[in-house]
Amino acid sequence: MVGEQVLIERTDxxxxxxxxxxxxxxVIGPTVHDGAIIYSEIASVEDxxxxxxxxxxxxxxxxxxxxxxxxxxxxxGPYSWKKFLYPPVLSLWKAKKTGKSFEVVPNxxxxxxxxxxxxxxxxxxxxxxxxxxxxxxxxxDPHYQARRQKIFIVAVNCVQxxxxxxxVSMKTGPxxxxxxxxxxxxxxxxQRHYFVVEVGTEKGAEILQKVPTKRAQPDDIQTAKxxxxxxxxxxxxxxxxxNIKELLYRNLEHPRWDEVATRCLTCANxxxxxxxxxxxxxxxxxxxxxxxAERVRRWDSCFTLDFSYIHGGSVRASAKSRYRQWLTHKxxxxxxxxxxxxxxxxxxxxxxxxxxxxITEEVRAIRQSELNRTQ
Amino acid sequence: xxxxxxxxxIALAVSTDPMLPxxxxxLRVRRETSDxxxxxxxxxxxxxxxxxxxxxxxxxxxxxxxVPISISGDPERPEILVHTVRAVxxxxxxxxxLKPGDIxxxxxxxxxxxxxxxxxxxxxxxxxxxxxLAPLRPAIYHILNxxxxxxxVVLLYGARTPGDMLYKKELAEWRGRFDVQxxxxxxxxxxxxxxxxxxxxxxLIPRAHFDPHHVTALVCGPEIMMRFTILELQKRGLRxxxxxxxxxxxxxxxxxxxxxxxxGPNFICKDGPVFRFDTVKEIFGKREI
Numbered sequence: 001m002v003g004e005q006v007l008i009e010r011t012d013x014x015x016x017x018x019x020x021x022x023x024x025x026x027v028i029g030p031t032v033h034d035g036a037i038i039y040s041e042i043a044s045v046e047d048x049x050x051x052x053x054x055x056x057x058x059x060x061x062x063x064x065x066x067x068x069x070x071x072x073x074x075x076x077g078p079y080s081w082k083k084f085l086y087p088p089v090l091s092l093w094k095a096k097k098t099g100k101s102f103e104v105v106p107n108x109x110x111x112x113x114x115x116x117x118x119x120x121x122x123x124x125x126x127x128x129x130x131x132x133x134x135x136x137x138x139x140x141d142p143h144y145q146a147r148r149q150k151i152f153i154v155a156v157n158c159v160q161x162x163x164x165x166x167x168v169s170m171k172t173g174p175x176x177x178x179x180x181x182x183x184x185x186x187x188x189x190x191q192r193h194y195f196v197v198e199v200g201t202e203k204g205a206e207i208l209q210k211v212p213t214k215r216a217q218p219d220d221i222q223t224a225k226x227x228x229x230x231x232x233x234x235x236x237x238x239x240x241x242x243n244i245k246e247l248l249y250r251n252l253e254h255p256r257w258d259e260v261a262t263r264c265l266t267c268a269n270x271x272x273x274x275x276x277x278x279x280x281x282x283x284x285x286x287x288x289x290x291x292x293a294e295r296v297r298r299w300d301s302c303f304t305l306d307f308s309y310i311h312g313g314s315v316r317a318s319a320k321s322r323y324r325q326w327l328t329h330k331x332x333x334x335x336x337x338x339x340x341x342x343x344x345x346x347x348x349x350x351x352x353x354x355x356x357x358x359i360t361e362e363v364r365a366i367r368q369s370e371l372n373r374t375q
Numbered sequence: 376x377x378x379x380x381x382x383x384x385i386a387l388a389v390s391t392d393p394m395l396p397x398x399x400x401x402l403r404v405r406r407e408t409s410d411x412x413x414x415x416x417x418x419x420x421x422x423x424x425x426x427x428x429x430x431x432x433x434x435x436x437x438x439x440x441x442v443p444i445s446i447s448g449d450p451e452r453p454e455i456l457v458h459t460v461r462a463v464x465x466x467x468x469x470x471x472x473l474k475p476g477d478i479x480x481x482x483x484x485x486x487x488x489x490x491x492x493x494x495x496x497x498x499x500x501x502x503x504x505x506x507x508l509a510p511l512r513p514a515i516y517h518i519l520n521x522x523x524x525x526x527x528v529v530l531l532y533g534a535r536t537p538g539d540m541l542y543k544k545e546l547a548e549w550r551g552r553f554d555v556q557x558x559x560x561x562x563x564x565x566x567x568x569x570x571x572x573x574x575x576x577x578x579l580i581p582r583a584h585f586d587p588h589h590v591t592a593l594v595c596g597p598e599i600m601m602r603f604t605i606l607e608l609q610k611r612g613l614r615x616x617x618x619x620x621x622x623x624x625x626x627x628x629x630x631x632x633x634x635x636x637x638x639g640p641n642f643i644c645k646d647g648p649v650f651r652f653d654t655v656k657e658i659f660g661k662r663e664i
Binding site for chain 1: 392393394395396397398400419435437438439440441463464467476477478480623624625627628630631632633634635637639640642645657658661662663664
């Protein structure tokens with residue numbers, strides 16, 4: 001069954017959700033909330049963003065009505081799945097005073113078992129990247145690992161590209177090729193609304209046993225392929241990654257960093273929406289009696305002044321240095337650290353930048369200036 | 376003779392969840408300067424604390440917070456954990472108020488170490504600035520414990536004023552040895568309080584006795600001090616791969632996951648804090664990296 005392709009009719013889609021619920025999964029999928037596509041708990045197919053799409057441009061995001069009833073007719077929202085695998089706020093441990101000493105009690109809460117519905121290929125790659133960050137080094141983050149091991153992934157291949165998408169440049173999409181339990185391609189014709197489903201794992205096959213399926217005909221598979229290929233041709237952005245690490249390393253003092261700093265608000269939006277950004281800080285707090293303490297881990301951002309603070313001041317005091325740190329980490333030093341780029345081309349940092357700074361444009365400016373110099 | 380603990384072995388000593396602090400009791404406190412104290416800690420459960428010279432710990436004060444501090448004791452006395460702390464921030468100021476019997480939390484040891492084993496056979500030149508002597512002291516202990524394995528040994532130490540010097544008693548002891556060249560200088564001193572060298576620590580380098588082709592240099596201090604020290608060492612003919620430095624950045628997790636201590640492609644907590652200079656020379660000295 002693994003590797004096979006089957007069809008699920010739109011009318012049977014609820015059965016897939018039911019099957020996951022029955023297996024005890026906490027099912028997370030796209031919903032419309034506060035004018036955006038937000039991943040949150042879903043009970044039924046009615047919770048999905050039926051008939052909605054999203055428009056992306058630098059610094060601009062709008063939901064719009066589609067002229068069909070697509071379930072997955074949008075691209076990506078502001079949040080990624082990291083919110084669930086790597087919670088924004090997490091208690092690491094609590095400590096209780098015992099006389100002069102104290103006792104540390106680790107947070108051993110059993111994390112939820114999630115099923116993710118609608119994981120885009122770029123997002124799947126973001127999860128692979130965070131796997132390398134959190135579980136592939138000398139030290140492992142047990143909280144990430146515990147959540148990650150249990151997830152069920154229903155990927156959805158993109159049949160349309162957003163205005164800020166560049167997964168083709170980053171070789172992360174638009175088709176999900178590995179790492180999913182099931183991968184869907186949504187097809188809406190005049191008469192039919194159905195999903196071509198690729199089975200990725202035994203776990204996926206098992207869930208499908210509870211869902212009415214048909215064998216996918218060669219025509220269906222061909223149609224799915226063509227729709228994905230279409231998305232690949234309509235990428236809103238492009239990023240030339242040729243020798244990008246060397247390009248950025250040799251341009252750490254490029255005047256473009258000063259220029260982008262005049263626009264960058266160092267608001268940290270790009271790092272919050274980025275599906276791979278992993279920086280955290282810890283907060284040590286006590287209760288009012290002073291007898292119980294807790295260490296809480298929170299998402300942090302290299303755009304804050306506090307991030308690099310050591311006695312005497314912040315290492316990265318200027319906006320220039322903080323933007324440079326983020327971009328060179330994402331596209332260059334990440335490769336040295338984890339053997340992969342830190343960028344999946346989802347375009348979120350471009351869409352959600354309040355002043356519309358475009359990572360692809362910044363790299364292009366630096367690359368272009370080198371070409372101009374040599375001409 | 377005590378066994379030298381290599382970093383690979385130390386990785387095993389870290390508890391299974393490296394984010395959990397382990398309680399340690401303050402045994403002794405010594406005032407070094409007006410704002411710097413040396414603490415000896417013993418584990419509450421009697422376990423030993425093996426580490427390699429140059430490594431650091433995260434010290435947690437109940438409810439206040441946690442800071443990275445280098446280990447400054449003798450690696451061959453793992454029953455006592457020694458830290459020298461300068462009161463500069465919220466946590467370190469509170470740490471400096473600790474009294475014998477008080478309990479702190481310790482996570483570690485973390486990070487890379489001075490190449491004291493690899494440097495056997497070489498001359499050694501140690502250049503320290505200010506509290507930068509603290510992370511170097513375990514290396515000095517190791518070298519003196521195994522004095523026969525090294526060639527000439529030179530310690531150059533600079534402090535801002537005579538009152539800012541750490542480990543004065545030990546410095547005097549080491550100066551008294553015939554097999555170590557110890558030179559100390561201060562940036563400034565009142566005429567009647569100091570009869571020694573005045574000037575920055577780099578001024579001591581030209582008169583240090585070592586063979587530039589067979590020497591390993593261990594350098595720790597403020598970044599600007601390390602920068603000029605490297606220049607002076609290069610003038611003496613040292614190659615970049617003979618020089619080791621110890622870097623400092625903001626740290627939260629100490630296990631390479633929180634991202635704070637990034638220094639170019641390096642995480643100072645796990646790839647450093649000790650770096651062979653040639654591995655970081657492209658970014659060293661670049662502003663705001």
